[in-house]
Amino acid sequence: MTSQPRPTGLPSRFRTQVVGAALLDDAARPTSFLAAQRAYPEALRGLWEFPGGKQEPDESCEQALVRECAEELGVRVELRDEVPGPHPQGWPLKDTAAMRVWTGTVAGGQPAPAAGEDHLAVRWVPLGDPEAVLSLPWIPADLPIVHALLEQLAR
Numbered sequence: 001m002t003s004q005p006r007p008t009g010l011p012s013r014f015r016t017q018v019v020g021a022a023l024l025d026d027a028a029r030p031t032s033f034l035a036a037q038r039a040y041p042e043a044l045r046g047l048w049e050f051p052g053g054k055q056e057p058d059e060s061c062e063q064a065l066v067r068e069c070a071e072e073l074g075v076r077v078e079l080r081d082e083v084p085g086p087h088p089q090g091w092p093l094k095d096t097a098a099m100r101v102w103t104g105t106v107a108g109g110q111p112a113p114a115a116g117e118d119h120l121a122v123r124w125v126p127l128g129d130p131e132a133v134l135s136l137p138w139i140p141a142d143l144p145i146v147h148a149l150l151e152q153l154a155r
């Protein structure tokens, strides 16, 4: 697993650190990744995103992501490579929040949205058709991340 070190002793530019997972169907030869459809807030309802959430105090980004995947999808994940963003805190989502994203695989369980929680649905998105991937209604801030993911996996 690679991880971009965050400089210590410097104030974070983004107050809220979000983490997201691009879960692959197969680590060595991925053919699809898991996208999740947000249920809330109303402005984001129905849009697609990377499963994940906010880092809590006293946990690393990686720990937060493992926890969020367990809570939201009911799966145990193994994280692999970071999809590095333009900032040490990852990919800017808005003025106050940025998201670090890792690829990973499901090591236990079947991903499904937790009842009545964050997601309306989850879907394995085939990587073979980038136009189809990008035509999903993603949260707009996620589009550069999806591009970067597709490039990283094509290498």
Ligand SMILES: Nc1nc2c([nH]c(=O)n2[C@H]2C[C@H](O)[C@@H](COP(=O)(O)OP(=O)(O)OP(=O)(O)O)O2)c(=O)[nH]1
Pocket (backbone or CB within 6 Å): 018, 019, 020, 048, 049, 050, 051, 052, 053, 054, 055, 093, 097, 099, 118, 139, 141, 142
């Ligand atoms: N999880 C996730 N959040 C994203 C993505 N893109 C994006 O703009 N966001 C935004 C939506 C939210 O404002 C914020 C993440 O909040 P969240 O609601 O998922 O976090 P959480 O599970 O810890 O939520 P909560 O306990 O505060 O309700 O980041 C994405 O791909 N995944």
